[in-house]
């Protein structure tokens with residue numbers, strides 16, 4: 001028995017991991033600072049940590065209802081009414097706790113997609129979305145977000161939607177663009193979909209990070225979109241618990257039901273004591289907690305925008321989320337994005353994600369993405385190191 005590879009499925013053989021995995025290893029190898037993968041390296045709120053400890057000691061260690069602990073579904077229903085303005089949700093039938101937003105999107109794809117169904121996605125995109133859609137055999141229609149403000153290509157969107165469209169995927173605030181979709185844009189997407197049965201699937205994992213007076217708006221809060229929207233979110237980023245795997249999906253009951261059944265069959269439930277801890281965190285923290293979180297990320301963004309400009313890079317100033325996409329061609333003309341990231345790791349020890357993870361044609365996008373979810377001193381050190389880049393490349 002030597003050729004194990006011959007046993008692999010088409011799916012496994014065709015699978016391409018995003019570059020960010022490789023970059024993490026390369027940065028670790030040089031003991032550098034990884035601003036690549038979107039892992040929050042900030043501390044978990046003490047209250048949430050203690051709640052997890054207590055929940056485990058109190059015996060909340062068994063499989064939960066596949067839809068999640070009732071305490072968390074009720075906490076989510078209240079938070080969704082208060083913050084997202086999606087009110088009167090039924091926590092029994094319309095809210096599911098999932099293993100991260102990733103689990104929620106997997107459940108959505110498994111429940112909605114037959115091979116050949118079409119999905120519209122905005123580009124630059126989050127690579128896991130595209131990977132999942134490909135695994136389900138979806139035909140992906142890409143619509144560009146254009147220019148420095150990532151404006152929707154409306155003609156492109158109109159051309160992309162048709163009878164075969166199952167859903168349009170909106171990620172707001174967006175990774176990697178930082179784009180925060182406004183009310184006019186969401187309404188216009190709704191108008192374009194009006195003639196079709198297509199849904200909107202919205203990934204709002206960065207909902208608490210919107211800057212410069214941009215406000216996060218959930219598509220499902222608009223009455224005309226509510227019935228056609230599935231909302232995905234989670235606490236990986238908000239509570240800095242990417243390893244806990246606590247997310248959620250909100251969907252009309254007839255769609256929530258199969259998502260719950262599919263995910264039950266795949267992994268049964270999300271980690272029980274961690275569900276309880278997140279529920280308690282949601283109940284405990286008031287608006288000030290989320291305002292502080294937002295202000296903290298806005299400061300990090302400002303610091304990094306200024307720092308990159310001083311080096312001669314041209315950052316896109318994000319409206320939200322915790323990334324910074326930046327052009328690098330002014331300091332490294334003609335370099336491919338992966339080549340530039342490798343050069344950056346070799347000469348500064350700082351890792352970022354190349355545009356090849358976010359766009360189909362990276363040659364037209366001399367960009368890299370930095371993750372800003374690190375303590376300020378680490379970000380400052382990263383900027384200092386990046387300072388050596390300009391003379392080293394030019």
Ligand SMILES: Cc1ncc(COP(=O)(O)O)c(C=O)c1O
Pocket residue numbers: 038099100101102103126171174175203205233234235236242245246247
């Ligand atoms: C847009 C987007 N959705 C989902 C996720 C993953 O979320 P979770 O940890 O809840 O699975 C990420 C993480 O980087 C993300 O950027």
